[in-house]
Amino acid sequence: TGIDSLYVSYQGSLKPNWDVLLSRCKECAQSESPEEQLKAQVEICEHLFVVHDRGSGRFAYVLSDNWFRIAIARPSAKSMPVVHVQISSESLLLEGVERVLGSLADLVDTISVPRSGPHVSRSDLRVDFVTTVDLAGIDVYAWVTRARDKAKRFVGRDFSGWSIGLGGNVSGRLYNKLLELDKSRKSYMRDIWSA
DSSP states (O other): OEEEEEEEEEEEEEOHHHHHHHHHHHHHHHOSOHHHHTTOEEEETTEEEEEOSSOBTTBSEEEEOSSEEEEEOOTTOOSSOSEEEEEOHHHHHHHOHHHHHHHHHHHHHHHEEEEEEEEEEEEEEEOOOOOOSOGGGOOGGGOOOSOSOEEEEEETTEEEEEEESTTSSSOEEEEOHHHHHHHHOOTHHHHHHHO
16 A cells, blocks of 8 residues: 655746756757757756756746656746646555655755745555455446446456546545556556555
């Protein structure tokens, strides 16, 4: 059990020197030259990030590594978060929430002047289990929920799970993790389960 994914944001402002550096890296990422594209990286607090060639929505910059996907606003953006971060499930599982949030706080302090945060905008909880119950055989009326949307899911002809309340403030997915691993390539999960 644990937190599978976590999305947080910080209010504040980007330090001007980081705006200049990230702008240069973004230009390198947009280059046609593979040599220039290799320069679209930045190290922050022992994390080596790839700087993407595009922003995301109103965020000017996007950086990613195996722990974080960080959308960053320009210093002039006052009414939106300075950073919005998607924390990877792998880092949460292998390192723990406290360590990951501590590392993120150091990173945010390095590139910005934060006023508040982290503010959680989304949290996905996980429970991994094994059962002999035929989940495909559960009748839709057996689910006790306020959600109107309930659906059986399939991968090809194989039953893959249930989704309940998708698109709402609270939703649930019950699915065959082994089928999902073939798609997501999260092979580290097998080691966790074995332990």
